[in-house]
Each structure stands twice: as structure tokens, then as C-alpha cells.
Amino acid sequence: MNQGILLSSSGGAEIDFFIHGVFQYKLFGQDLWITTTHICVLIVMLTLVLFAIAARVTISHASEVPGTFQNIIELIVEKLDHMVNGVMGIHASKFRNYIETIFIFILFCNISGLLGLRPPTADYGVTFALGLMTFVLIHFNKFRYQHVSGVIKGLCDPWPIWAPINIIGDVAVPISLSLRLFANVLSGVVMEALVYGLLSRIALFWPAALHVYFDLFSGAIQTYVFCMLTMTYVSQACDTEDA
Amino acid sequence: MSFDVNFIKGCSAIGAGLAVIAGIGPGVGQGIAAGHAAAAVGRNPGAKSDITSTMLLGQAVAETTGLYGLLVAMLLMFVQPLAK
Numbered sequence: 066m067n068q069g070i071l072l073s074s075s076g077g078a079e080i081d082f083f084i085h086g087v088f089q090y091k092l093f094g095q096d097l098w099i100t101t102t103h104i105c106v107l108i109v110m111l112t113l114v115l116f117a118i119a120a121r122v123t124i125s126h127a128s129e130v131p132g133t134f135q136n137i138i139e140l141i142v143e144k145l146d147h148m149v150n151g152v153m154g155i156h157a158s159k160f161r162n163y164i165e166t167i168f169i170f171i172l173f174c175n176i177s178g179l180l181g182l183r184p185p186t187a188d189y190g191v192t193f194a195l196g197l198m199t200f201v202l203i204h205f206n207k208f209r210y211q212h213v214s215g216v217i218k219g220l221c222d223p224w225p226i227w228a229p230i231n232i233i234g235d236v237a238v239p240i241s242l243s244l245r246l247f248a249n250v251l252s253g254v255v256m257e258a259l260v261y262g263l264l265s266r267i268a269l270f271w272p273a274a275l276h277v278y279f280d281l282f283s284g285a286i287q288t289y290v291f292c293m294l295t296m297t298y299v300s301q302a303c304d305t306e307d308a
Numbered sequence: 309m310s311f312d313v314n315f316i317k318g319c320s321a322i323g324a325g326l327a328v329i330a331g332i333g334p335g336v337g338q339g340i341a342a343g344h345a346a347a348a349v350g351r352n353p354g355a356k357s358d359i360t361s362t363m364l365l366g367q368a369v370a371e372t373t374g375l376y377g378l379l380v381a382m383l384l385m386f387v388q389p390l391a392k
Contacts, residue, residue, distance in 0.1 A: 241372060245368070252378055287368065294369075
């Protein structure tokens with residue numbers, strides 16, 4: 066069943082870390098599936114939207130002496146602004162919204178494994194979309210700031226013969242970014258599924274340590290790394306020759 | 309010359325085991341990075357937070373090659389492209 070979805074074909078009965086199809090529909094003659102990934106992404110999005118509405122209401126009635134929730138929001142925004150400013154410098158104001166949005170989204174996706182969901186970032190479709198957005202952002206800004214002449218000069222960096230190697234290097238960026246995030250989260254999901262599937266009789270309290278490492282620690286680190294590399298690549302693309 | 313499907317599946321499992329040996333490289337690399345970070349903190353304890361974040365970033369990037377080995381192993385084990 067569910068042929069064509071990566072890592073979803075015919076798993077064992079007990080060890081279950083695969084993506085499952087929930088229902089099937091047809092679009093332009095193709096069989097498409099609504100999978101558990103879509104549902105988990107929707108749950109994460111719903112949580113974030115509710116959080117955003119609550120934050121909006123709190124900030125619009127902001128008080129001089131902040132309450133608990135206002136304090137938390139200010140802390141999050143200040144920390145993320147500090148991170149973006151530290152890496153991007155003068156370009157920070159243009160990319161702050163995007164970077165902080167994907168930071169919070171990826172973080173919530175990664176730690177949703179704590180709540181019994183299958184983390185949506187353990188599906189290559191999700192992380193590859195994030196990698197493609199980074200790719201578009203890099204090359205849009207490259208053409209915008211360095212213009213066509215600068216891009217061609219960058220491609221023929223040492224000598225014009227090296228242009229194919231530089232193109233391969235550019236194409237490899239979104240693939241390595243997305244595979245890094247995907248494989249890290251997937252390894253956590255697989256490890257937890259193996260523990261729960263094979264050691265289900267003695268898996269009583271100690272798998273919590275696995276969740277702390279794989280979901281919280283590894284998820285937070287990989288979120289940080291993804292945003293950090295995106296910021297580095299984009300601010301490299303924004304740097305002009307004379308700057 | 310054709311082989312039995314079970315033979316191919318067994319060979320896939322052996323190949324998956326061999327692919328995970330790729331984890332040695334990132335292990336050594338991350339250890340070296342952590343050792344140098346510890347030395348740097350010893351020399352300049354004030355810069356501990358900067359050193360820690362740089363070390364974690366470098367380690368996470370170095371981990372990628374090991375994760376490629378893991379992905380190859382997972383594909384061999386669960387998608388089994390050779391046994392089809």
C-alpha cells in the first residue's frame with residue numbers, strides 16, 4: 066500500500082515509523098494522498114496561529130510593567146532578533162521576519178514528537194520545500210544585489226572552466242540543507258520507534274531520556290543550524306563587490 | 309544470471325550495516341572539534357557562549373556525511389530498491 070511515498074512501503078506490525086496515507090484523492094489523473102505529515106503540519110500551524118493571535122492581543126494591550134505572557138513574547142523576539150542581527154548585520158531588517166518564522170516553525174515541528182505526533186520534518190517533502198525556499202532566496206538576492214554581471218563573475222570564479230563545478234556547488238546547497246535536517250529528525254524517529262517496538266515490555270520511563278536528546282536537544286540544534294546556514298548563504302548573496 | 313530475492317535482501321542488510329560505518333568519520337571530527345573548543349574555553353573562559361555555539365554549528369555540519377551513510381542504510385533496509 067501507499068507506494069510512492071518515501072519510506073512508507075509495508076513496514077512491520079510493531080515497528081512503525083512510516084508515513085501513512087489517511088485518504089486518497091485524484092487530481093489531474095494522479096493518485097495523491099493526504100498523509101499523516103499533512104495532518105501534523107496542520108496541527109503545528111494551528112498551534113502557531115493560536116499562539117500568534119494570543120501574542121497579538123497581548124501586545125496590542127501592552128503594559129509598562131509586562132505580565133508573564135508579554136515577558137515570554139518579548140524574550141523570544143529579542144533572542145531571535147539578536148541571533149539574526151549577529152549574523153546578517155546590515156541586511157538583518159529585510160530577512161528578520163522570514164528567518165524568525167521558519168525558526169519557530171521548524172522548532173515546533175521538531176519538538177512535536179514529544180506530543181506523540183510524527184515530526185513533520187521527518188518527511189523529505191517538508192524539508193526539501195524549506196531548502197528550496199532558501200535556494201530561491203539566495204539566487205533572487207544574488208541577482209538583485211550583484212546584478213547579472215556579478216553573478217556571471219561569481220560563476221567563473223577562478224577560471225571560466227570552473228563554472229560547471231560552481232553550478233553543482235550552488236545546486237548542492239538546498240539538497241544538503243534539507244537532507245541534514247531530514248536525516249537528523251528521521252534518525253530520532255527511527256530510534257524511538259525501535260525502542261518502543263522492540264523493547265515495549267521494558268520501555269517504561271527511561272525512553273524519556275531519548276526524547277529529551279532526540280526531540281529537544283537535537284531538534285533545537287538542527288533548527289539553529291538550518292537558520293544559521295540560511296542566513297549565512299543569504300547574506301553572502303547580498304554582499305556586493307564594493308561593500 | 310539471476311539471484312533469489314531473499315539473497316538480495318540479505319545482501320542489502322549487509323550493505324546497510326557497511327554504510328553505517330560512515331559514522332566513524334563524523335565521530336572523530338566532532339571529538340576533535342569538542343576537544344579544541346574545550347581548550348579554547350580553558351584559554352578564554354569569558355567567550356564560552358560564543359565558542360559553544362560555534363562548536364555546535366561546526367559539529368552539526370560535520371555530522372552531515374555520517375547522516376548520508378545513515379540515509380543509504382535506511383533506503384537499503386526499508387525501501388529495498390535492489391529487491392524489486
